[in-house]
Amino acid sequence: MLSIASLTHVYPNGTRALDGVSLEIPPGLYGLLGPNGAGKSTLMRCLATLQVPTSGAIRFADIDVLAEPQRLRAKLGYLPQDFGVYPRVSAYEMLDHLAVLKGLVAAGPRRETVEALLNQVNLWDVRKKAIAGFSGGMRQRFGIAQAMIGNPTLMIVDEPTAGLDPEERNRFNNLLAEVGETKVVILSTHIVEDVADLCSRMAILVDGRIVSAGTPGALIDGLKGKVWTRAVEPDELPGLRKQFALIATRLRGGRTVIHVLSDAAPDPRFEPVSAGLAEVYFATLHARRKAGGQSTNEASRDVAAH
Ligand SMILES: Nc1ncnc2c1ncn2[C@@H]1O[C@H](COP(=O)(O)OP(=O)(O)OP(=O)(O)O)[C@@H](O)[C@H]1O
Numbered sequence: 001m002l003s004i005a006s007l008t009h010v011y012p013n014g015t016r017a018l019d020g021v022s023l024e025i026p027p028g029l030y031g032l033l034g035p036n037g038a039g040k041s042t043l044m045r046c047l048a049t050l051q052v053p054t055s056g057a058i059r060f061a062d063i064d065v066l067a068e069p070q071r072l073r074a075k076l077g078y079l080p081q082d083f084g085v086y087p088r089v090s091a092y093e094m095l096d097h098l099a100v101l102k103g104l105v106a107a108g109p110r111r112e113t114v115e116a117l118l119n120q121v122n123l124w125d126v127r128k129k130a131i132a133g134f135s136g137g138m139r140q141r142f143g144i145a146q147a148m149i150g151n152p153t154l155m156i157v158d159e160p161t162a163g164l165d166p167e168e169r170n171r172f173n174n175l176l177a178e179v180g181e182t183k184v185v186i187l188s189t190h191i192v193e194d195v196a197d198l199c200s201r202m203a204i205l206v207d208g209r210i211v212s213a214g215t216p217g218a219l220i221d222g223l224k225g226k227v228w229t230r231a232v233e234p235d236e237l238p239g240l241r242k243q244f245a246l247i248a249t250r251l252r253g254g255r256t257v258i259h260v261l262s263d264a265a266p267d268p269r270f271e272p273v274s275a276g277l278a279e280v281y282f283a284t285l286h287a288r289r290k291a292g293g294q295s296t297n298e299a300s301r302d303v304a305a306h
Pocket residue numbers: 011012013015016017034035036037038039040041042043190
C-alpha cells in the first residue's frame with residue numbers, strides 16, 4: 001500500500017502544483033487522470049524521489065519515503081514522461097548496462113534477467129537493433145523493461161501512451177495489465193480510455209487537487225440518470241452553453257451532439273445517455289471550473305477523439 005498524505009508542492013516561481021493531495025493506493029493498477037498542467041508529473045516525480053515536496057508525507061509499506069528515499073529506490077520502477085535520450089546502442093546492450101547500474105553485477109543472473117525482460121516486453125526479436133531506430137511503442141516497452149529491472153514492487157508510469165498509435169497503445173496496455181497483477185502501479189494519463197481499460201481504482205487531479213477518487217464503476221454510478229444528449233445545430237451552441245451544464249460536444253457523422261448534466265431531462269428533445277468514464281471526467285472538470293469561477297465551456301469538444 002502506498003499512502004500519500006497532504007502532499008503540497010510549490011515551485012520557486014510560486015506555482016502551487018500540488019495542493020494537499022491525499023491518496024491510499026492498494027496493489028493493482030491505479031489511474032491518475034488529469035488535464036495538462038494538473039500536477040500529475042510533479043506528483044509522479046515526488047513519488048519517484050526525484051523531487052522533494054514542500055510539505056506532506058509519503059509512505060510505501062514500512063518506508064517513510066521522504067526520510068529514506070534510498071530504501072524506496074530499491075523497490076521502485078519509474079517510466080518518466082519523457083525518456084529523453086535514445087541511444088544508438090542495441091536494446092540488449094542498453095538493458096544490460098542499466099541492470100549493472102541497478103546493482104545486478106553478476107553476469108549469469110544479469111543475463112537471465114535481461115533475457116526474461118526482453119521476452120516479456122516482446123522485444124526479443126529486435127534485441128540487437130539500436131533503440132534510436134525503435135518506434136514510439138517499442139521505446140515505451142523498452143521503458144517498461146528498464147523499469148522492471150530488480151523486480152520493483154512500486155511502478156510509476158507517467159503518460160506512457162501519449163503519441164502511440166492504437167495498436168501500439170493496446171500492446172503497451174496489455175503489458176501494463178500484466179505488470180499490475182503483482183505490484184502497485186500508478187499510471188498517470190490524460191487519456192480516459194487508458195484508465196477505463198486498465199484501472200481498478202482511480203483519482204482525478206485538477207489544479208493540484210484530488211477532486212474525485214474511487215473505483216471507475218462507483219464514479220460512473222454517481223452519474224446514473226444525469227447525462228442527457230441531443231443533436232444540435234452549431235448556431236444553437238452558445239445559447240445552450242449558457243443555459244445548461246454542457247459537459248461535452250461530439251461530432252457524430254458530421255453532426256454535433258451535446259452531452260448535458262442535469263437531474264431531469266432539460267427539455268423533451270433530450271434523451272438519456274448512459275455515462276462512461278469520459279462523462280465522469282468531463283463532468284468533474286466542468287464542476288471544478290465552475291467552482292473556480294473559470295469559463296465553463298464544455299471540457300471536451302470531442303470526447304470520441306480519445
Ligand atoms: N519546474 C517548474 N517550475 C515552475 N512551475 C512548474 C515547473 N514544473 C511544472 N510547473 C507547473 O506546475 C504545474 C503542474 O505541472 P505538471 O507538469 O506537474 O502537470 P501535468 O499534469 O504533468 O501536466 P502535463 O500533462 O502537461 O505534463 C503547471 O502549472 C506547470 O506549469
